Amino acid sequence: MYELRAVEKKFPGVHALKSVDFKIARGEIVGLVGENGAGKSTLMKVIYGAYQPDGGQILIDGKAVRFANPRQAMEKGIGMVFQEQSLIPNLTVMENIFLGYQEQFTRLGVIDWKAMAAAARKQLAKVKLDIDPRMVTSALSFAQRQLVELAKVLTLEERVEGDLVILLDEPTSVLNKEEVALLFKLVRELTSRASFIFVSHRMDEVMDLSDRIYVMKDGQVMDVLARGQAEAPEIQRKMVGRDIDREYYREQKQVPYDADKVLLELSGVGISGRIEDISLKLHAGEVLCLVGTEGSGREAILRTIFGMVQPAEGEVRIDGAVQPRLTPGSAVARGVGYVPRERKIEGIVSGMNVYENMTLSQLGRYSSWGVLAVGREKALARDWIAKLKIKAHSEYADCGNLSGGNQQKVVLAKWRSGGSRIVLLDHPTRGLDIGAKEDVYDMIREMSADGVGVVLVADTLEEAIGLSHTIVVLKDGAIQHVFDCRPGAKPSLFDLLHHMI
């Protein structure tokens, strides 16, 4: 029904899509996998009209079409749910849902809010989200916003004749297990009305959901597999071009931490409505994992340590010294680094190139008397581009143009190279392919060995168990349980879940 033939896309210095053939049938769910920078997002952008291909054809029901912009693609029933969310935070949910299509509710230029709210409620029901459409979007959780985006795309159903194709670019990367399950259930139900293209770095999810899987590498489609045709390791090998280490989390490299050296201590820290009475210690070489559901206070703790929010009660000590008025500036000066979850606003500056982004938090070390040592900055960037296999044509590449996973690698390099002694990682492997995940796990182990303390909010519980020395389970802003997590004595998934819910 929808088809791409020999589609090409080139960017300066990058051949992002090389003669890609792609097909999707009515009601089908197609998975798209590939390593970071393989061209998945670019392919999606071509499909929904944000990029125009440099060559090849787009066919719908056998007829060649050309989209000059996403709106034209939408009119043909193609909608996109974005990898980095794109709702406008200060508008209400219903305004976001009908953004650009308010005419249906306007009479003489005046919007009938009641009608819009009713229509929005109908859309929200499709994704089983029971919220007031008049709510301001920024008040929603990440997962809820994701569903709102899906609801927004589903408005196409009423608007266009014919079949829908809905694109999901890494929709699950920050959702927890239940949310993912909910989303998948929804997608399966919706196949009666739409086909889906689904990008994810979590192989189990892709295998679970997709009818067919496209494997991409370096801008090419390497293989197309029907459901059950291949096992995860085989697909991964096709993606990355090598075998994946079975000792995924590098447990054998986990060494005991230095129990005498406390880097960071929180005592009785509380922020009203978010966290209460949080006390914990981070030692040199320790990986301490915060585990809990969305809103359990993990993020608030990280932000407190980094000085982005001030605790109402309790105190934060770094190297034994109380920090009464911590700001990000002073936290960085005391050796704290923070890899945030929302890359787009807190991860990289688009418009600045790779080396500028990497040294942003450590300009003091790359300058004397305020004059930059640009040569050393570039050397650093080249070094890390090689070390983490960052796909960028050079250190001059604009970070805004890198693929999602490669942006994440730049952020990691920034804090790792900055010599931070206390590193806060919020979903550090979000959006990374398996190969890159391995690199990150290696990096975390290396940091431990160097005596760096790591506070981690992991992508999955398995990751948390595999990587950490200590697991702190949180629920409703309070510590439920602390697990010692030495190799050989790791808690099970069930142990953790038991305290989480």
Add this chain to the structure above:
Amino acid sequence: MGGILSRENIIRWAALLVLLALIALFTALNPAFLSQRNLARIAIAAAPAMMVALGVTFVIVMGSIDLSMEGAVSLAAVLFCLLFVKLGGALLPWGWLAVPVIVLFGAFYGMLTGLVHVRLKIPSFMASLAMGFVGTGAAVMITGGEIVRIGDSTFRMLLTWRILGYPLMVYVAIACIFVALFIQKHTVLGRNFYAIGGGEELAHASGVNVRAVRIAGFALAGAFYAIGAIFQVAKLGQAEAATGANFMFVSITSVVVGGVALWGGVGGVWNAVVGVLIVNVIANGMVVIGLPNFLQDGVLGVLVILAVVLATDRRAVAFVK
């Protein structure tokens, strides 16, 4: 991609191409446009505006805006004249001292604007507009509406001493452009301007002291305004409360024509330089081809809009804001 005529390259060099096209156009209409004397005239007219545009470029790159230039230039010019006269009225032995003092004063004045903006959390356009009025008001008060003159021939050498047909001022201006380029490319401050303009929250989360950088940006702008004021005094031999008039339109227009994005993070010194030259070439060209006086303002406005259309990548704007 690839090829000299690719979209990317055309966009990067668009402003320069517009400048060259304008020069070609005016030369075709009147060959005297390209005479060395006329080029010198353009350079002299452009020099003070160039300084002001460089200053405001840094602020715009940060994602703020500074509209205080008219008041700042007037006040700095008036104070410069008064101080110069006080110090003996001649460059030697002591009159030269007025130069660094006034540049520092400009920085201080800019810092005040920055403080008002950052500390009182007033949007920069409002804070700077108000500070501009304060400057003009102060200049009126100090001079009582009179004109202050400087007759010292050594100081006026900035205008009168010509090397290869161009006055000294033009060379000093070029030196200042290089200083600005250096600040932009090779200093922590310059880097931080781009970081804040490109992502303020992110700069904050990277430990950049955003408020301090903001204030420093306004102070730096103020210092450049003061240099502009000194050039203007050298050009006219006098200062009054109206010395800074018109600098707002010329400098902001130039910066935009040159391709510095008003939302911050994009463009820089080089764009400002090309922009100032475009605006000055248009202004001068209209005189050279003998356009009647009463038409010039209107035509300048139209040409500026045309230049923006041709020289900047507004396609990207639609996506940004």
